[in-house]
Amino acid sequence: MLEYGLIQTRGFTNVIENGRVTGFSVLLRMPNYRGAWGSLIDGADVTVDGKAFPRESVRWTLGGRTFTLDELQASTGVHWDLDAPAVVTVPLDGGLSAGVHEVAVTVLLRSPYIPAFALPLRFEDRRTCTIVPTGIGDDAGFRYGVSVYSLTGDINTVMTLEDAMADIADLGGSGVELLTQGIPGYPEPSAAWIDEWHRLCETYRLVPTNISSWVDNQMWRDRDLTVEEAAAQLERDLRLAHRLGFGYLRPKFGVISPELDPHPTWRETVLRNLDLAAELDVVLNPEIHSPTPIQHPVTQNYVRFIEETGTEHVKLLIDTGIFQTELVTDGHPGFDEDEVPAFLRPLKTPMSDLAEVLPHVGFVQSKFFEIDDQLHDLHVPWADILRTLHDGGWSGWLSSEYEGRREPYRGREQLRRHHALLRTLAADLDRTAR
Amino acid sequence: MLEYGLIQTRGFTNVIENGRVTGFSVLLRMPNYRGAWGSLIDGADVTVDGKAFPRESVRWTLGGRTFTLDELQASTGVHWDLDAPAVVTVPLDGGLSAGVHEVAVTVLLRSPYIPAFALPLRFEDRRTCTIVPTGIGDDAGFRYGVSVYSLTGDINTVMTLEDAMADIADLGGSGVELLTQGIPGYPEPSAAWIDEWHRLCETYRLVPTNISSWVDNQMWRDRDLTVEEAAAQLERDLRLAHRLGFGYLRPKFGVISPELDPHPTWRETVLRNLDLAAELDVVLNPEIHSPTPIQHPVTQNYVRFIEETGTEHVKLLIDTGIFQTELVTDGHPGFDEDEVPAFLRPLKTPMSDLAEVLPHVGFVQSKFFEIDDQLHDLHVPWADILRTLHDGGWSGWLSSEYEGRREPYRGREQLRRHHALLRTLAADLDRTAR
Numbered sequence: 001m002l003e004y005g006l007i008q009t010r011g012f013t014n015v016i017e018n019g020r021v022t023g024f025s026v027l028l029r030m031p032n033y034r035g036a037w038g039s040l041i042d043g044a045d046v047t048v049d050g051k052a053f054p055r056e057s058v059r060w061t062l063g064g065r066t067f068t069l070d071e072l073q074a075s076t077g078v079h080w081d082l083d084a085p086a087v088v089t090v091p092l093d094g095g096l097s098a099g100v101h102e103v104a105v106t107v108l109l110r111s112p113y114i115p116a117f118a119l120p121l122r123f124e125d126r127r128t129c130t131i132v133p134t135g136i137g138d139d140a141g142f143r144y145g146v147s148v149y150s151l152t153g154d155i156n157t158v159m160t161l162e163d164a165m166a167d168i169a170d171l172g173g174s175g176v177e178l179l180t181q182g183i184p185g186y187p188e189p190s191a192a193w194i195d196e197w198h199r200l201c202e203t204y205r206l207v208p209t210n211i212s213s214w215v216d217n218q219m220w221r222d223r224d225l226t227v228e229e230a231a232a233q234l235e236r237d238l239r240l241a242h243r244l245g246f247g248y249l250r251p252k253f254g255v256i257s258p259e260l261d262p263h264p265t266w267r268e269t270v271l272r273n274l275d276l277a278a279e280l281d282v283v284l285n286p287e288i289h290s291p292t293p294i295q296h297p298v299t300q301n302y303v304r305f306i307e308e309t310g311t312e313h314v315k316l317l318i319d320t321g322i323f324q325t326e327l328v329t330d331g332h333p334g335f336d337e338d339e340v341p342a343f344l345r346p347l348k349t350p351m352s353d354l355a356e357v358l359p360h361v362g363f364v365q366s367k368f369f370e371i372d373d374q375l376h377d378l379h380v381p382w383a384d385i386l387r388t389l390h391d392g393g394w395s396g397w398l399s400s401e402y403e404g405r406r407e408p409y410r411g412r413e414q415l416r417r418h419h420a421l422l423r424t425l426a427a428d429l430d431r432t433a434r
Numbered sequence: 435m436l437e438y439g440l441i442q443t444r445g446f447t448n449v450i451e452n453g454r455v456t457g458f459s460v461l462l463r464m465p466n467y468r469g470a471w472g473s474l475i476d477g478a479d480v481t482v483d484g485k486a487f488p489r490e491s492v493r494w495t496l497g498g499r500t501f502t503l504d505e506l507q508a509s510t511g512v513h514w515d516l517d518a519p520a521v522v523t524v525p526l527d528g529g530l531s532a533g534v535h536e537v538a539v540t541v542l543l544r545s546p547y548i549p550a551f552a553l554p555l556r557f558e559d560r561r562t563c564t565i566v567p568t569g570i571g572d573d574a575g576f577r578y579g580v581s582v583y584s585l586t587g588d589i590n591t592v593m594t595l596e597d598a599m600a601d602i603a604d605l606g607g608s609g610v611e612l613l614t615q616g617i618p619g620y621p622e623p624s625a626a627w628i629d630e631w632h633r634l635c636e637t638y639r640l641v642p643t644n645i646s647s648w649v650d651n652q653m654w655r656d657r658d659l660t661v662e663e664a665a666a667q668l669e670r671d672l673r674l675a676h677r678l679g680f681g682y683l684r685p686k687f688g689v690i691s692p693e694l695d696p697h698p699t700w701r702e703t704v705l706r707n708l709d710l711a712a713e714l715d716v717v718l719n720p721e722i723h724s725p726t727p728i729q730h731p732v733t734q735n736y737v738r739f740i741e742e743t744g745t746e747h748v749k750l751l752i753d754t755g756i757f758q759t760e761l762v763t764d765g766h767p768g769f770d771e772d773e774v775p776a777f778l779r780p781l782k783t784p785m786s787d788l789a790e791v792l793p794h795v796g797f798v799q800s801k802f803f804e805i806d807d808q809l810h811d812l813h814v815p816w817a818d819i820l821r822t823l824h825d826g827g828w829s830g831w832l833s834s835e836y837e838g839r840r841e842p843y844r845g846r847e848q849l850r851r852h853h854a855l856l857r858t859l860a861a862d863l864d865r866t867a868r
Binding site: 001002003004029033034035036037039040073074077079081082083084110112113114115117149152153155156157158160179181182184185186187212214216217218219220221252253254255257258260263408 | 474517547648689
């Protein structure tokens with residue numbers, strides 16, 4: 001699906017030709033109801049951060065063919081369809097800087113059935129768009145991915161799963177996280193869905209990273225799951241994870257306290273699945289999530305379990321919300337603003353705790369809530385987190401998980417900002433390491 | 435695609451069981467990010483026009499199976515997926531009246547991984563929804579359809595073509611209009627697209643009615659189309675119309691005056707395609723559209739053409755905007771509000787003109803801009819139009835064409851209101867005729 005506005009989030013990027021950055025491109029949705037012949041396009045006025053680019057310099061790509069404005073106006077049979085964005089490329093030596101830009105576009109169209117005095121039609125849009133740095137090698141040893149949870153609300157309404165995966169590839173990510181219960185037909189998705197999943201992973205060159213799974217211990221009102229039932233839920237999801245190509249599975253158990261103490265059957269549930277996890281080579285990584293910090297019995301119990309069993313297939317998933325320094329109240333429909341539950345209050349877990357537990361960390365769910373126009377995160381200290389991971393020699397997935405406000409399209413733009421921030425910090429780490 | 439809100443536009447309808455209206459149903463999108471087991475649903479509170487319905491009385495349909503709340507809470511393996519709406523059915527003897535209703539819904543969900551003090555999660559939505567009367571036979575001899583132009587902006591962003599067609603079927607329509615240039619891959623859509631089109635028409639039992647086509651005479655800056663080129667454009671679209679199953683094609687020519695005088699080649703362009711139109715049995719119906727009323731040289735030239743050639747394959751398409759009594763300024767991006775062009779000013783064409791030209795009318799594009807909460811059209815006199823058509827013995831398609839404000843989802847709700855209004859007026863005509 002295309003975005004409702006003229007200017008699209010996806011595809012705002014610097015253009016590299018012969019190893020040199022020669023400009024930037026932006027994707028535009030056809031703003032007129034019927035589409036238009038290329039010859040009826042009178043150009044686009046593009047302004048970025050107040051700098052206007054001449055209409056005549058812009059190149060247009062429609063249906064895979066690229067044109068100057070003159071060529072487009074003389075063309076026959078070239079059509080800007082309603083379902084396919086035009087790629088507008090603007091020459092600019094060195095391109096745009098990484099980060100957030102104010103972009104304004106006016107598209108001009110003629111239409112022969114409209115009287116000449118009313119032409120050209122003008123279609124305007126203005127918004128912020130983000131350039132994600134694409135420096136190869138500047139990764140500080142981490143791998144970068146996205147959880148589709150970031151696009152909650154958007155998927156199935158204004159985006160398809162394919163849109164989500166195209167977005168991830170477009171922002172330079174190489175890993176994708178899913179939720180078991182978000183899969184159509186769960187717990188038994190169709191073979192067609194599974195084939196399509198593999199096709200999408202291949203098309204967008206994405207590695208399935210972690211799948212978030214639940215053991216819903218208290219799924220009925222009158223009794224809890226037995227250990228057998230709980231173990232069967234986990235087994236089913238482990239097999240599904242493996243079938244979809246995931247190397248990590250986050251099991252989330254029912255809780256029995258406000259501090260998220262897991263249901264007492266958790267230990268036996270995991271124990272019964274350890275051999276299967278090893279056989280399928282899927283790591284089970286319980287989530288360390290606010291309000292449970294690292295120095296907490298719940299987390300320490302997981303660590304003890306790992307050490308006692310000696311398993312290689314249980315690790316910790318760190319949700320970076322535990323490092324949060326400022327309160328966030330929005331993004332949680334279902335709670336009143338006045339009754340902020342404990343698990344939304346900033347924990348400010350110290351970096352020394354992360355360093356200490358690092359050998360047991362398998363996966364980092366890079367939870368965030370808001371990145372502003374200057375690429376500052378208002379709640380989570382990314383520079384500290386990345387330095388701690390880097391200094392501890394940790395390498396693995398940083399999987400962005402946006403959990404801020406849920407207006408349509410907000411998540412997809414915030415993900416670009418988050419990746420721009422992470423990649424900028426990673427480049428700094430790489431530079432100081434050299 | 436589902437609608438972003440909890441309450442969906444499509445599917446708000448009275449429920450008939452054994453020939454009796456026993457209640458109404460409403461479709462809800464899963465409001466939680468992960469979906470939910472049926473056993474974790476704590477019910478839905480539904481209020482219509484201030485009347486609350488008991489949570490316990492509501493029946494739930496998920497995955498084609500229907501449950502009481504007790505049955506749902508005791509169920510295993512029933513899952514409310516993110517991509518599939520729940521059908522909530524509320525018992526109400528006689529159902530809801532035709533027209534617009536204020537609907538409020540609160541969905542309650544438990545989630546075992548969230549501490550008990552924060553449960554159940556509550557998800558609320560409130561909006562207006564429209565019941566379209568489904569009285570069979572109350573059609574006053576007309577057939578009812580929709581132009582997908584009504585959903586401009588929504589299609590390819592928040593709706594697919596299939597959504598549009600499902601909406602039309604759901605509101606009781608049996609015909610669908612397309613725009614040639616809105617077809618992906620136009621002028622040569624893929625065989626796969628054409629197959630899919632026929633599949634959709636069959637699935638939703640929709641007749642392809644009229645296809646809107648353009649002869650873009652002034653498609654280049656330096657010269658107009660020759661007659662040969664113009665005739666070839668029309669021929670191409672006639673063949674496409676036939677291949678897609680349309681019986682009417684509206685050719686729109688480039689204009690040479692503010693009063694929409696068509697390009698002087700129009701006559702020869704149509705003449706050269708008359709035999710083909712007859713062979714394919716597709717009626718060419720030029721559009722009588724504001725600012726060109728019926729008593730106008732442009733319209734009279736079309737009438738003369740029909741009479742002189744004696745053709746059965748050219749008729750008039752009446753856009754009901756010519757009967758408009760009040761000014762509408764919105765819904766036309768591309769024009770400044772202060773410079774209302776002539777073709778947006780209310781023409782107030784008298785009904786006697788319609789009656790006079792009726793023998794030449796092939797198709798009625800039921801243009802409208804806004805229907806209010808009381809089912810009043812603020813701009814177009816529908817009672818007069820329907821009575822004139824009915825009294826003149828005209829029968830044919832009334833194809834709703836919404837041209838009001840373009841916020842997402844507005845068109846689909848306005849189409850329901852328009853059909854509710856038309857069907858209510860038709861029932862009145864049928865009643866007085868008996």
